[in-house]
Amino acid sequence: MSVAPKTPERRKPGAVFRVLAAVVVPLYGWFAKIEIRDAHKLPADGAFVMAPNHHSEIDPLTVAVATWKIGRLPRFLAKESLFRVPVLGAALRGTGMVPVARGNQGSQALRQAKVLVENRSGVIVYPEGTLTRDPGLWPMRGKAGAVRIALAGGIPVIPVAHWGEQQYMPRYGKLKLWPPRRPVTFVVGDPVDLSDLADRAQSRAALEEGTERVMAAITALLEELRGEKAPEQRWDPAQHGQAETGRM
Template sequence: MSVSPEKSKPSWFWPLSAIAVPLVALITKTKRLGTLPTEGAYVLAPNHMSEFDPLIVAVAVWRMGRAPRFMAKASLFKVPFVGWVLRVLNMIPVQRESTSVGARQTLAAAEDLASTGRGVIVYPEGTLTRDPDLWPMRGKTGAVRLALEAGVPLIPAAHWGAQKIMPRYGKFSLWPLRKKTVFVVGEPLDLSAYVGRERDTRALAEATNLLMNAITALLETLRDEKAPAERWDPTKHNQKETGNYES
């Protein structure tokens, strides 16, 4: 498999992957479907249903030939050691509290993506899904906005099986080892109708719904069942949104 310069060039990803890859492989046997671009920037948008799934996604992306960089809560960058790891891996901090700050950070991240050709992983739901059956819930506009601002492909992805390792807000389950999980990467979305409309809230909402439909369709193939006709909306169900990974 060919790999991108961001993976083949020496970096902190090398020693960390030497630890993470065999550890995750011991816990889960992940089947990978689809491909990522060998070169160039992109935004990868997977579903989010378990505290453990970032590790599954990160290792899958690494094995697909790209370096796994996430958008992460800015507060995590202040945590000792964790913050250092995030910084040396060039993860992207996101502020939740201020819309103006968040917009500036998105623009800065987009400029960095376009200039460096790196990929970034963004959870469009912003946190763990609140859907009782773990289907993707209503998405936030961050992933779409970032892809449009940077002018890079927006790629939907889905995974299934992480809930057997760590149920949402549940306890880690190590035994039996090598639980099966699946990770699939879809085709880049056609966002041509939204180019130049990065500040149009209606356009961003429409494009985000398109993205969530694509992620849900991928997950339906993994689960071999249909998702509910109405997507879970935490604002309608009076749910408080929390989590480490933001849109």
């Protein structure tokens, strides 16, 4: 496992992060033995947008634990209303989660990007927006959230892929406690080049093009992990009469 050197962000995590890590990392270790590949490709310092695939309800824990082990603090987007819930709101603020509110997506992305750049921190955004509906668990059509934030702040998008969680938490299935420590692989990809889209960051065409580049990069990483090719046609929930709900 290649691991990036400790960063100023990692050396001074807040108390909430330290408590969560002390509980979650060893607990999740019961279910998964995570192998991390190409950890050096995640920036050791500065802002980033991490874009992972999403095929199991439990895989946010894989992403969070792997990100922590690499040396960066795992932060996700969270609905703004959750920040007003007692206890939960304090935990979200204490771990620096990034609020998502209803409203103009362009201006919201600009605010989110500004916070990331100022704090030299990262955010994890699932570009599919929800669990993949693809029958083979391949990445489906993406949403523009990750690219919108990245273009708003000139922040790199880092594609990642992971595979193995379906062994103990199948999509829409029940958590399996035995056997423990199933192998899960987490691989970090090269930043997705969006430089040619920067001058038209708010256009729908640019956001769609950037999102497809991100989804293609994630899919290529997952093909590497699975040792097989993804379907040529990406699954599109809109064309299969399935609602898209969940994360941005």
